[in-house]
Amino acid sequence: MKHLTSKTREFVVNSTVEEKIKHLRTQKWIRYPQAEKIMDKLQDLLEYPEVDRMPNILIVGATNNGKTALIRRFFKKNNPYVREGDYDIVVAPVIVVQAPPEPDGRSFYNKILELLNAPVIKSENADAKERRIIALFKKLEIKLLIIDEIHHVLAGSPTKQRVFLNILKHLSNELKISIICVGTNEAFNVIQSSPQLANRFETMILDRWKNNQVFLQLLANYEALLPLEKPSFLTESSISAKILSMSEGLIGEINTILIKAGELAIKSGINKIDHKILDNIEYVSPEDRKKILRRNNL
Incomplete structure (x- = not known):
């Protein structure tokens, strides 16, 4: 054997x-060059110093081509941890949230609050939710916000899409964090629809596999x-x-x-x-x- x-x-x-x-x-996680390149880029952003215009990434690929597995792998490598000391502070460098089925700020905020084990108050308006989220992000020292299924934004009207994308821009500016958007090829159209966001996001593509040496290496690694x-x-x-x-x-x-x-x-x-x-x-x-x-x- x-x-x-x-x-x-x-x-x-x-x-x-x-x-x-x-x-x-x-x-199983099978290493392959394009995924490792993206993982290295995410790690680089995690260590990026705070600047007025934080770099962001859009990860694009066909359905079932490894996008979610990749970000789960990255999150697993950067799980929340306790910084031991006088107060044993909890640090959560990365959080991963799925975009709501349609671009709705309140739903998006609620998803983030649930992830952070914070109470979701139905009567609370969007501005109050945002203020709580900003305070929690700072307390937990969150550096990367990863949003999966970002193409869901296209399910809303152009007006709703603009409002949702402005929320992302505001969070990035206010918190000095990098935002990683992940989605199908349609996700590119989502980001490009906002000129102010389009030049802030570097696009990285997970291509379909071709019959080449990289593919053969993947099969060899898998067979092992x-x-x-x-x-x-x-x-x-x-x-x-x-x-x-x-x-x-x-x-x-x-x-x-x-x-x-x-x-x-x-x-x-x-x-x-x-x-x-x-x-x-x-x-x-x-x-x-x-x-x-x-x-x-x-």
Whole structure:
């Protein structure tokens, strides 16, 4: 089992079928260049000195192409902690909030207050909520505000969109923090709709995967973590091309395919992923899912 990491090899030898399947389904972080580049940029912003015009980032990518996994990974590396001393101060360098379904300041503020375990007072107006949030951010020494699903802003009228984007600009200016917006390709249009915000955000893109050396390295790294006794040779040209085609170049889909294929390989006793295994997993590609939805008028 030289194809496995030493830790995975030991796990395979000492685990049951059920344990292997559970291990397969456990979320994994596979390093790859573009994600590491973005992670490094986020870390750089975390250490950025306070200036009047703080730098911000817009992370753009197709649905299910690793955006949320990336920011969760970054948040996990920068969890809140207690600074020991006279008062044992709690410091939360990063917070991650999901944009509301449509651009509404009160809903956005409520989400932040809930994240910070602060009371949400229904009768409180938006200005009062904002003042409390600013005080909490300063107390917790928050440096980065990450807003996921920022493309939700497009669900509102142009007026509501402008108001919401002005809230982000005001928070950044008032708190001297960097804001990270994360979303689908439509998110670019959200930020560009505000000229004052457009030149404040650096856009970083998580592209779909292509059949190149970086993709093959991803498959090799992934295979080393799969609890399969036999090598699958995922980097072999016909196998890698098949996985890329099935997944449409989306890392979330690649993950789903390999989990399903790994489960079938274990349960069938084949203990490796080959063409036959890939042909027999219960999987529908993103494009085929869209066709089904259109056919059923959903």
